[in-house]
C-alpha cells in the first residue's frame with residue numbers, strides 16, 4: 001500500500017497508509033484519504049510512545065496534480081503520549097509527522113520543488129501557479145524562500161570578473177541594473193540592482209570581503225569612463241580590460257547614424273534613400289564574410305545583377321563620409337576579431353580631422369581606452385556570454401512579467417542562467433533541500 005501512495009503522490013513515507021475511504025472525486029478535486037500511524041519514539045526518554053487516538057481534523061495537503069486534476073491529501077494523523085515515569089518526569093504528547101511534508105505547511109515539498117524547477121522556464125508566476133493549483137503569491141513565497149540559495153559567497157570572487165548593464169526598468173533608479181559574471185566559465189555571479197556608483201560601491205562592500213575583492217586580477221567592462229575609479233578602489237589588484245562587444249559597438253553606432261544621415265541627405269523617395277534603408281544589414285556584415293561570388297537581380301539598382309560586395313560598392317559611392325565610416329568600422333572589427341594590435345594602433349593614429357564628426361568622438365573614446373583594448377587581446381575573453389545573457393533577460397522581462405520585487409526578478413534571471421549557486425538542471429542533483437523550501 002505504501003508503495004501505491006509513493007507511486008501516486010511522490011511522497012515516500014512507509015507509515016503513510018490508505019484510509020478506508022480511499023480515493024474519491026469531490027467537485028473538481030481528487031481527494032486521497034490517508035492515515036499516518038506507526039511507531040513513534042518519545043523525544044525525552046526515547047522509548048516507544050503509546051498511541052492515543054487520532055487528531056480530530058484530518059490535515060489537508062496539496063499534492064502534485066494527478067492526470068492534470070488537482071489533488072488533495074486528507075491525512076488522519078496518529079496522536080501519541082508518553083506517561084510520566086522515572087525516565088520521563090512529565091507527560092509528553094506528539095502528533096505524527098510525515099516525511100516530505102513540512103510541519104504546519106499545507107503544500108507537499110515535492111510540489112514546491114516542481115515549482116522551483118519551473119522557475120527556470122520563461123513563464124509568469126501566475127501561469128506556473130495555475131499548473132500546480134496554487135496562487136501566484138504562493139509561487140512568490142517559494143521564490144522568497146530561495147533567498148539563501150542565491151546569496152553570493154562573501155569570501156570568494158573569481159580571478160576574472162565582467163560587468164555589463166541591462167535595462168531593468170522600475171527596479172533601478174536609473175532604469176539600468178548590472179550583471180556580474182565570470183567570463184571564463186560564463187557563470188552569472190549576481191545581479192546588482194543599480195548601476196550608480198553609490199549602489200555599486202555599497203553592493204561590493206556589503207557582499208564581499210576585502211580579501212575576495214583583492215583576489216580579482218582582471219575586470220572586463222565596457223568603455224564607460226566613470227566606472228574606472230570605482231573599480232580601482234574596489235579591486236586594487238585588478239587590471240581593467242575592455243569588453244570587445246562594447247569596443248565594436250562604438251563604431252557600429254557611428255556607422256548607423258552616418259548611414260541615416262546620408263539617407264536623409266538624399267531624402268525619402270529617392271533611390272539612394274531606399275537602397276541605404278534596404279541594405280543596412282549588409283553594411284554591418286563583416287567584410288571577410290561578404291559574398292562576392294553570387295549574382296542576384298537587385299530591384300534597388302534597376303534590376304542589375306550584383307553580388308553583395310558590388311552592392312556595398314554602390315552604397316559607399318553615395319557618400320564619402322559613409323565610405324570612411326564603413327572602412328573604420330570594418331578595420332576595427334577586423335582588428336578586434338584577429339586581436340591585431342598593430343592594426344588597431346594604426347587605426348587609432350588616424351587624424352581626427354580626417355574623420356566625420358561622429359567618428360571623431362569614437363576615435364577619442366577608443367584612444368582613451370587603447371591600453372585596455374590591447375590588454376583584452378592578450379586574454380582572449382569573449383564577450384559572447386554577456387550578450388547572450390542580455391537577450392535572455394529581455395525575454396524573461398517580456399513574458400514573466402509582474403515581478404513584485406527586485407528579488408523575484410533577480411531569482412528568475414539567476415535560475416534561467418548558468419550560475420554557481422544552484423544546480424537546477426537535473427532534479428536528481430538539485431541542491432534545494434526540502435527544509436529551505438518551507439513556505
Ligand SMILES: [Zn+2]
Pocket residue numbers: 042043044045046047082083087088092
Ligand atoms: Zn518519554
